[in-house]
Every structure is written in C-alpha cells, then in structure tokens.
C-alpha cells in the first residue's frame with residue numbers, strides 16, 4: 024500500500040514518474056496493424072487500447088478489475104452561500120451511494136466497475152479558505168493517503184470521483200493557482216448558482232487567491248490551502264495509481280482540478296490519465312486544454328461523483344473488446360492492403 028510519509032515525499036513521488044511499458048505498447052500496436060480493418064479505422068479506440076497496454080504492461084490489456092472510488096468531503100466555504108444546495112447534501116448523498124440509489128451506482132454497474140465510497144471527516148468541514156488554509160498539514164496528508172490507500176495495485180482501471188457541496192469553488196481556486204487567471208476565468212454555476220450566489224463564489228475565489236497565491240508554491244501547499252479532503256484524496260489516488268502503473272479515467276471539473284496542482288508542477292503526471300468527458304461546467308474545457316487532455320465524451324453532464332468517467336469506461340471496454348476479440352487478416356483469410 025502506498026503511504027506518503029510527508030509533504031516532501033508526496034511532491035517527490037510526482038517528480039519521479041514511472042513510464043509506460045514500451046514493449047507491451049509496441050506489441051499492442053503490432054496487433055492493431057494485423058486486425059481486420061483499415062489501419063487507424065477504429066480511431067481513438069485504437070489509441071485507448073495502446074494506452075491501456077502501455078500502462079498495464081500487457082499486449083492484450085483487460086478490464087476485469089476496474090473500480091470507481093468516490094471520495095466525499097465537506098467545505099467551510101459552503102457557509103458563504105456559494106452552492107445551490109445545503110452542505111448536509113454531501114453526507115446524504117454518501118448514504119445514497121451506500122444504499123445504491125445514486126447515478127454512479129447505476130452507471131458503475133452498467134460499466135462493469137466496482138464502486139468504493141470513501142467519506143472523509145464529513146462532520147468536520149475544512150476551514151473557510153478565504154480566511155485561512157483549508158487544511159492543516161497532517162489533515163491534508165491524511166486525505167492524500169486515504170486516496171492512495173484506495174488504489175489496489177492490481178486494478179485494471181481507476182475511475183476517481185468526488186462529492187462535496189461547494190467543491191466547485193475550491194476547484195476554481197485550484198485551477199487559477201495552478202494555471203493563472205482570475206476567479207472569473209474559472210468559476211461557473213456548479214450545482215446551478217447564478218446572481219448573488221455566483222457573485223459570492225467569484226468573491227470567495229478572488230479572496231482565496233489573494234490570501235494564498237504567494238504561499239501556494241508547490242502541489243501540496245496548493246491542495247492544503249485551496250483544496251478539500253476529497254480533492255486531496257483524488258490527487259493522492261492519481262499519484263499512487265502512477266506508482267503502481269494503474270491507468271486512470273478522470274471525471275468532471277472538480278475531479279480534474281484535483282490534478283491541476285500536480286500538473287502545474289510536473290505536466291507528465293497526467294500521462295497515465297484519460298479524460299472521460301468534458302463537463303458542462305465552463306472551466307473544464309479550459310482546464311483540459313491546459314492539461315493537454317482530449318475528452319472522450321461531451322454529453323453536457325455536470326454531476327460529478329465519477330458519472331462521466333463511468334460512462335467513458337464503457338468506451339474503454341469497447342476499445343479493449345475490439346483489440347482482444349477481432350480476428351487478424353491471416354486468421355480470417357482477408358487480404359490485407
């Protein structure tokens with residue numbers, strides 16, 4: 024099990040990046056060239072198969088043990104009226120995930136993925152980051168390690184998700200701290216705010232940037248000052264997945280913002296990640312562009328909880344089915360070009 028022993032240990036793990044297995048990827052590419060189709064005709068499905076082969080270290084990659092893990096956290100900044108929903112909804116939705124009634128329960132099952140739910144100190148919201156860091160050092164490290172602990176090294180695919188009322192405010196602040204710009208560049212409606220609540224959200228993000236930007240100089244400090252426990256947990260899970268060679272399918276705006284501080288420090292940290300979809304939250308398209316990730320789907324979704332990632336996992340399954348099950352030209356007696 025991956026444990027980051029200190030903030031410096033976490034940052035060092037982001038710097039020492041494992042590469043994909045070149046031999047497995049090359050073997051998968053040779054197989055793709057022999058399958059009964061014009062070269063490249065399965066488009067991005069072919070690239071997904073090669074991506075999975077490289078990270079899994081298997082010429083015929085599989086999706087037998089894929090898992091969604093939804094991390095949940097509560098945010099002090101919610102008290103500033105930045106969300107359309109009350110903070111109690113975070114714990115209520117965790118109960119819904121556990122009893123099987125949420126969108127992610129249906130979508131993970133449809134995609135053939137296991138579902139884990141990790142609730143992080145919901146009774147103890149993070150501090151309001153407009154006035155102080157969201158978390159202390161130990162608190163943030165514990166959240167990162169909770170994320171890392173959720174990644175089994177034998178997973179074929181990890182789909183991390185989040186639940187946290189007000190976390191689109193934190194995500195906007197993390198994007199601005201990571202990639203520049205003001206609150207207006209990154210703030211959007213989240214669960215559906217406009218008018219006064221949207222203005223409160225912009226004010227909160229600008230205040231947080233003013234307070235923390237100078238000190239938020241490394242990925243750990245950005246997550247600690249401007250993030251939340253579920254966001255830090257996703258960052259920890261993505262780094263642990265890289266250490267184990269587990270490919271990752273990212274979800275929406277908040278789930279992707281969790282890796283923004285890591286990528287600002289070391290862009291290659293997202294090399295083992297696919298972007299499952301582009302959310303309707305307007306900052307997401309900009310964020311994906313900054314990360315150099317092209318989303319698999321664009322369905323106007325903006326739910327979070329790994330829902331877009333789970334739908335995209337069905338495409339990964341399709342890509343691997345074609346890669347594994349198709350006949351070669353020689354097997355089928357079809358003349359090649």
Ligand SMILES: O=C(O)c1ccc[n+]([C@@H]2O[C@H](COP(=O)([O-])O)[C@@H](O)[C@H]2O)c1
Pocket residue numbers: 105106107108185186187188189190191192212213214215216274275276277278302303304307324325326327328
């Ligand atoms: O995934 C997205 O792109 C997304 C966009 C908007 C909202 N959400 C979800 O809604 C919550 C955050 O919205 P808000 O308005 O409370 O900041 C949180 O639980 C997210 O999972 C998620």
Ligand SMILES: Cc1cc2nc[nH]c2cc1C
Pocket residue numbers: 108112116185186187214326327328
């Ligand atoms: C109901 C509800 C469900 C969610 N799932 C993820 N974020 C959410 C936010 C709300 C408000």
